[in-house]
Amino acid sequence: DPKIIQKPKYLVAVTGSEKILICEQYLGHNAMYWYRQSAKKPLEFMFSYSYQKLMDNQTASSRFQPQSSKKNHLDLQITALKPDDSATYFCASSQRQYEQYFGPGTRLTVL
Amino acid sequence: GEQVEQRPPHLSVREGDSAVITCTYTDPNSYYFFWYKQEPGASLQLLMKVFSSTEINEGQGFTVLLNKKDKRLSLNLTAAHPGDSAAYFCAVSVGDTGGADRLTFGKGTQLIIQP
Numbered sequence A: 001d002p003k004i005i006q007k008p009k010y011l012v013a014v015t016g017s018e019k020i021l022i023c024e025q026y027l028g029h030n031a032m033y034w035y036r037q038s039a040k041k042p043l044e045f046m047f048s049y050s051y052q053k054l055m056d057n058q059t060a061s062s063r064f065q066p067q068s069s070k071k072n073h074l075d076l077q078i079t080a081l082k083p084d085d086s087a088t089y090f091c092a093s094s095q096r097q098y099e100q101y102f103g104p105g106t107r108l109t110v111l
Numbered sequence B: 001g002e003q004v005e006q007r008p009p010h011l012s013v014r015e016g017d018s019a020v021i022t023c024t025y026t027d028p029n030s031y032y033f034f035w036y037k038q039e040p041g042a043s044l045q046l047l048m049k050v051f052s053s054t055e056i057n058e059g060q061g062f063t064v065l066l067n068k069k070d071k072r073l074s075l076n077l078t079a080a081h082p083g084d085s086a087a088y089f090c091a092v093s094v095g096d097t098g099g100a101d102r103l104t105f106g107k108g109t110q111l112i113i114q115p
Helices: none
Strands: A004-007 A010-011 A019-025 A031-037 A044-050 A055-058 A066-067 A075-078 A089-093 A105-109 B004-007 B010-014 B021-025 B031-038 B043-053 B056-057 B061-067 B072-077 B087-094 B109-114
Touching: A004 A089, A010 A019, A019 A031, A019 A089, A019 A105, A044 A066, B004 B043, B004 B087, B010 B021, B021 B087, B021 B109, B031 B072, B043 B061, B043 B072, B072 B087
Parallel strands: A010 A105, B010 B109
Antiparallel strands: A004 A019, A019 A075, A031 A044, A031 A089, A044 A055, A066 A075, A089 A105, B004 B021, B021 B072, B031 B043, B031 B087, B056 B061, B061 B072, B087 B109
8 A cells, every 4th residue: 555645646737826736644754745856957855844843945935835734644735836837746754854755746737 | 055966867787787876965964865766757766775874785786885074975786687777866864954854866867777
């Protein structure tokens, strides 16, 4: 059974719209993360949470808002979507500062 | 902030040969080091981890060497086979964010194993 679930797997959006990317982990980890991977940039850290509290933020734009409703959930809301936001978004989790395990990713295409 | 340089960006070796991928990092406070493998269209799979010391870790067909003096991390595939064809990424963490520490990744190495 998959231990980190990301929904949806593929997402197509129009410029200016808003989308929410879902992430749930069933590894019992207390830390969760978002990373982004695109053709233009390597794997890029976005946010980290520990016990549902924001710990680190590398995303300059306020259009990206993480949301943690439960300890094992960390969703990513993206507003006013732009074509440059097109990327694969990976959720990851870890037990404290140890190795991070990655979800399958959500591939977002903004037209 | 931390900068990680990974070389080479592309590597092609014959089946049975060895392959070496190297990363250098800038932050001397870096403490946790990882190698990930990514097959086309797939997620990142943790290959190996090594923590703050000059250390050699061996996995199934892999050896990892960390040299903190030179701030260098390397992954050595000892006898490549077709299943090793993938992108490989090194990742470095300083470990200073209370247990939710960002990974800084290298740009990746696309490894192709030729029969």
